[in-house]
Amino acid sequence: MIICEPTFSEIADNRLFQKVERCGRVCYKSEDKITDDSAYKFVKNICSNNHGSVLEHYNFTFSLEIPFYHILKEVDIPFFFLSYDNLPLVSFNLRAFLNQYNREDFPSELKTFAYFMEVTYPTLFTLNKGEKEFNIELIEDYSKLTRKERDIHQYITISLITDRGVTHELVRHRIASYSQESTRYCNYSKDKFSNQITVIKPVDLPEDGLEIWKQAMENAEKSYFELLKVSSPQIARSVLPNSLKTEICVTASINEWKLIFELRCSSFAHPDIRYIMNKVKSYFIEKGYIDETI
Numbered sequence: 332m333i334i335c336e337p338t339f340s341e342i343a344d345n346r347l348f349q350k351v352e353r354c355g356r357v358c359y360k361s362e363d364k365i366t367d368d369s370a371y372k373f374v375k376n377i378c379s380n381n382h383g384s385v386l387e388h389y390n391f392t393f394s395l396e397i398p399f400y401h402i403l404k405e406v407d408i409p410f411f412f413l414s415y416d417n418l419p420l421v422s423f424n425l426r427a428f429l430n431q432y433n434r435e436d437f438p439s440e441l442k443t444f445a446y447f448m449e450v451t452y453p454t455l456f457t458l459n460k461g462e463k464e465f466n467i468e469l470i471e472d473y474s475k476l477t478r479k480e481r482d483i484h485q486y487i488t489i490s491l492i493t494d495r496g497v498t499h500e501l502v503r504h505r506i507a508s509y510s511q512e513s514t515r516y517c518n519y520s521k522d523k524f525s526n527q528i529t530v531i532k533p534v535d536l537p538e539d540g541l542e543i544w545k546q547a548m549e550n551a552e553k554s555y556f557e558l559l560k561v562s563s564p565q566i567a568r569s570v571l572p573n574s575l576k577t578e579i580c581v582t583a584s585i586n587e588w589k590l591i592f593e594l595r596c597s598s599f600a601h602p603d604i605r606y607i608m609n610k611v612k613s614y615f616i617e618k619g620y621i622d623e624t625i
């Protein structure tokens with residue numbers, strides 16, 4: 332049994348295929364299969380095997396011509412977010428767009444975006460539904476937007492190493508996208524997991540509780556390995572503890588992250604989620620994603 336520390340990092344890759352692959356492979360812990368040309372195939376597979384939530388980790392923001400903004404406001408497409416503070420803007424993720432693009436009754440209002448996608452990603456968008464009706468500009472540098480615009484349209488992806496108790500709380504924040512290491516697909520008896528489970532020690536565990544906790548973890552590991560002999564990881568996982576280490580990729584707008592910080596950095600939050608969220612919040616302040624006063 333390994334005991335590790337909770338930690339996090341930002342996944343700032345802005346290449347579509349590579350970012351989706353990086354987040355998606357967390358589910359299977361198959362990052363070792365990433366090669367120079369594995370990303371496109373991985374994304375194609377995701378598109379065809381009903382695991383579309385992984386596609387939510389890649390977000391597009393466009394500035395629009397004013398008439399186009401008003402047309403989009405009228406049609407109200409699911410998971411398309413519009414604002415007009417300084418610039419008329421829209422953002423949506425890859426899944427939201429593909430959901431529309433693959434419809435038989437593709438909304439004609441979106442053919443300008445279809446044109447952009449077909450030109451930029453010709454191997455993924457092949458249905459020739461596009462037409463350059465309006466001028467749009469992809470926003471790549473969010474620092475040019477106002478604070479209000481960034482809060483709505485800039486999406487940040489954080490990979491967290493934490494325990495399964497924390498992630499159970501985290502995924503209650505519904506206006507976000509998640510990909511998490513799967514205890515169905517991961518078999519911790521294999522070499523790539525060093526043939527053992529990894530756990531995270533609760534931050535507020537009192538000194539005289541340490542041995543009790545360690546014993547419980549070791550018992551759980553023993554039972555898990557015994558169950559693996561007669562079943563599969565998805566059955567054996569039933570005895571794994573809340574302290575089991577897990578990785579989760581979380582993609583959310585800055586506005587949603589602010590709400591997460593408000594609820595999970597407060598003194599009412601569980602100490603383990605508060606510990607890691609305070610660290611993520613400090614990082615957001617350091618990067619200028621949020622102000623110190625929040």
Ligand SMILES: Cc1cc2nc3c(=O)[nH]c(=O)nc-3n(C[C@H](O)[C@H](O)[C@H](O)COP(=O)(O)OP(=O)(O)OC[C@H]3O[C@@H](n4cnc5c(N)ncnc54)[C@H](O)[C@@H]3O)c2cc1C
Nearest residue numbers: 500503504505506507587590591593594595597599600601
């Ligand atoms: C200290 C603490 C204790 C908690 N204890 C428990 C507990 O004992 N049991 C338990 O089950 N949960 C508990 N939770 C989880 C809590 O109930 C929320 O599920 C979680 O905090 C996510 O908050 P949210 O719904 O505001 O955020 P999100 O899901 O991120 O939603 C963001 C906002 O969108 C709006 N929204 C989203 N979906 C809907 C909808 N379907 N209808 C209307 N508005 C919507 C709301 O305005 C919401 O605030 C606890 C949370 C905290 C912080």
